[in-house]
Amino acid sequence: MKNLIHKPRGVFLTGFGLLELVIVIGVVSVSMFALLGAGQVAHRAVGEASRRQQAVFLLEEGMEALRLLRDDAWSNISGLNTGQSYALSFIGGTWEATTAPQYVEGLFERTFMLREVFRDTGDNIATGGTLDPETRHAEVRVSWSSRGATSTIMGTSWITNLFLE
Structure with missing residues (x-):
């Protein structure tokens, strides 16, 4: 008679084991997708950082190339x-x-533009005044496309006729 009133201990736990298994599979699946998504974002970020660093090197090379053009001959x-x-x-x-x-x-397009330089009566660079034929303002740009957008970095410098040719 005692067996009819009390149910065995394992009867109620079998359904809970299946439910726990489904929950664990769901949590693991969501975690895996989150990790994969984070990995993809990190991969893209590293790739973009690498392209940006290449662009910085190309910008520096462009500035140096302008100085070499000047060193060869101011007429360049x-x-x-x-x-x-x-x-x-x-x-x-x-x-x-x-x-x-x-x-x-x-991938990278490098351009530069030269602008005239003016000096005031104190021989300081100014927006107006006397044209300085021995100085140019140089602006170098490096552009590249990434994921449907164009990125651009820019650097500026003064180029002067050091050798007064």
Whole structure:
């Protein structure tokens, strides 16, 4: 008679074991998808950081190329139209300015533009005053496309006729 009143201990626990298994599978699945998503985001971020670092190196190289153009002959700089966009091309061991678009590694477009520089009566660079034919303001840009958007970094410098050619 005692067996009829009291049910065995394992009867109620079998359904809970199945429920716990379903919950554990759900938690593990959600965790795995979250980790995969985080991994993809991290992978994209590392790739973008790598492209940005390459662009910074190309920007520095562009600034140095302008200085090398100047060192070869001031006419390499003074002969270029101010306000016009140019690209840098490395041909035969020397840098040249060209109006044709140039892509580095098929991804990065590097351009530069020179602007006139004016000086005030104190010989300081100013927005107006006397034109300084021995100085140019250089602006170098590096652009690249990534995930449907264009990214651009820019650097500026002053280029002067150091050797007064």
